[in-house]
Amino acid sequence: MAGPVSEDEMNNRSYYRLLLIGITALIPLSLFAVFVFLGTYSWPAIRFNGLHFLIGKTWSLGNLYANPITLHGAVVPRGARYGVLVFVAGTVLSSLIALAIAVPVSLGVAVFLSEGAPPRLRPALSFIVELLAGVPSVVYGLWGFAVLIPFVAATLGPGLKHLFGWIPFFRGPVGGGYGLLSASLVLALMVVPIIAATVRDALSKVPLEIKEAAYGLGASRFEVVSRVMLPMARASVIGASILGLGRALGETMAVLMVSGGALNYLPGNIYGPVSTMASFIASQLDSALQDPTGMAVRSLAEIALLLFGITVLVNILARLLIGRKGATARA
Amino acid sequence: MRRMFFVTKKIAPWAVAALSLMPFSVPPAVATQRVTLLETGSTLLYPLFNLWVPGYTRAHPGVRITTQGTGSGTGIAQAISGVAQIGASDAYMSNLQIKQNPSIANIPLAISAQTVNYNVPGLNRVHLKFSGPVLAGIYDGRIRYWNDRAIQSLNPGVRLPRKVIVPIHRTDGSGDTFIFSQYLSFSTPQWDQNVGYGTTISWPALPGSIGAVGNPGMVQAAQQNRYSIAYIGVSFSREVAKAGLGTAFLKNRAGRFLLPTPVTIGAAANQLVAKTPKDERLSLVFAPGVNSYPIINYEYAIVNKHQPNRAVGDAVRNFLRWAVDPRGGNSMRYLSQVHFMPLPGRISQLSKVQINEIK
């Protein structure tokens, strides 16, 4: 690809270039393989479940001890129904609430790290936030279980109810801390470092001349940040938020340990138990394996396929937005 | 995938060498005749296996046994697929599963029980009384308040509060859910028709009810939610006591209200000893007899009678034989730590017959 070369050298090149191309192709291939295998494996479930899969609220393995029946050409346990609306709703709600908390907090963190904190301390403070991104999901779950749940049940939940009880979604029983609120808080904590790091980088790329020009116009330090720098970083903020959304949608262990695992109903308020698609796959494979017809495991694969599709779409969206930003920056 | 596999295979010896240089590593066990068994499944049996294995392997250094708490469904599935040599399960296999896999045996190892616990301030020292139909009513939403007439009539003289009941159930697949829902199904036709029983059941949509993961999650959720009710495996009775929860008297088939004690658990088991078939697949829930505690079950080892080779078959057989022996694994030295009960003599014999068929 680079410049004209002699035929001799071309031959020399072709060997290792082919090797490189072959290895490089592994990434698209594995992505493709995940899609194909999940699709093939879940195909009987896709055919059996039809549209009910997406709009049904009931996930029931049916009577595993009775003899299975033949329904729509498939052999399934009596009474088996696989509807995932509750899990889709739980996933989307927890991720969106997490994002609603995480985006403003991330902006604050990014502004603090790039402009507010004393320059000497900035590397150390940035390190704290980076470390937060490195904390494994299961450790967040452990902390959520031991610290966050009791706090939400005893303090935060009742407090929010007291303050915002006039909003329907904040009304009603606070419950035991396991639920949408705790899941969203843990997710928020997990995506803040992703968004904050991207925004901080974008802020640091704002040319000094523009900042100086703003100061020259009499803007205060905060006005330079809020009126000049953040607007310039807008594309990054949006792209990073969607990336964070992608992470939140697929988070498993931490959510599993704090979400309360609702089955067959939608949360009545922000404190109510939810299940997400990812945590449901992790917690239900065991029960599904007890279905001798195998339809339950294939339906779980269908959830995995759906989750795969959603996260891929979200990531494509994020990359397109960030890509566009890149294009304008180069122009 | 192929390519990756190829790459690793090539570099693998190098990796082994590098690892053995690590300060904390012990040279990999080379050229031993030892057999390694994998036990996986029930989280209820997991603590018991964790007590058994160190005790057994100390006396039998030729065998190594790995234990995993993955859930009963996984235990059964992996005993069938051969991934595990011993699958642990709180539930026996269904007729269809047996038909599909005729070489798989269901071998009772011990007897476990379950308690119903609650957190009602002021009443946790009182043993409240519940029946299957009342619990079914609580879990399907027909009974919403603690002072509901149905509960009050079982507990005359107790001042029950007018508070909404918070039912807690397991969300992971669990043998606890299996036997609890059997109690409801066997005692309440309406529950049997609408919900049924299983390791994961389709819980009636009941806003405010809480799902918890694992028995510790159940204990914690019950502790944190006043006016809640939960079903918890008897292995966790120490945690239940520490959390200050109340333990319920449960109504048995004969109409008496009982707590789980060695006497009432043993009585229930004895009632069904004679009925236990050769393949030992039988529910012990809601047993007849005046002194029978209603929620007990056999804890099973799910084992393929045809093991891959003789050494493995011998190892599985010897270990299981030790496990059901009252001088071995079935002694109270092990069982009392998890509040299990030993197998009655006849069941122990039936289990041994099945164990001896393992090749």
Added chain:
Amino acid sequence: MPLRAPKPLWRGRRTLAGVLGWSGAVLAFVLVAFPLLDILYLITRRAFSAFSLTLFTQVTNGISGGLLNAITGTAVLVAGSLIIAAPVGILTGVYLAEFGHGRFGSTVRFCSDVLTGVPSIVLGYFSYVTLVIGLGWQFSVMAGAITLAIMIVPYLARLTELALQRVPNGLREAGYALGMREATVIARVVVPAALPGVLTAVLLSTAISVGETAPLIYTAGWSNYLWNGRFTHEPIGYLTYVIWSFINQPFASAHALAFAAAFLVIAAVLVLNIGVHLLLRRKVPAH
């Protein structure tokens, strides 16, 4: 534009906005930093009772004993995933940086970014269906390591690409001027110059592998014993399993082990991140 002094009231409001804005930023940081410190505090405090020499010298004996099997198991799985993923990821990064200007390059770049966004549980389920059951490998080092490798390859590729892009073109030209072939320039000039960046990528991928749980539960299984050198048909222990599983046991000793495992995982992540910082600092002198 001539400078004009703003009206006092206006200035007051601007000052107030500034004060509120900066306090908000500080508050946001505290909201994020506090949980991290609390996590560290909780885990250190609860792990303390389990800390002794046996933690590092004994295998998990039921639910007591040590964590030697989990520690070595995590090391084996991470090493295995790196052995698979590092060559693939780094070479992909080389390709992307040096030749990836065409459509194929951008497709790969795009796919690898998408792959980083695929939830780990989905990859775990994929491996369970294909490797554990499909190929019949059962729970094994190989199934676990390949799953982790698929997870970290895109990180390695993109971070390597980034590191190589930072190598000044002058270096490449100097190599060609000396008569080097393209492959030699890349192997002897470009990659060595980008080595700190590539190492950073490896360290970060290691940190990701060390902390992963969900996909390993259905691929690596768990073992109470030290790895016996088999790549398939033999489950292996790892630290995150202890965290997830032992916290569900009715024994205090098991809980202590769970927190000790969490402590070790966090400590490893901390050390790896500090390593990354030291590498980056060496590359770019403090400014």
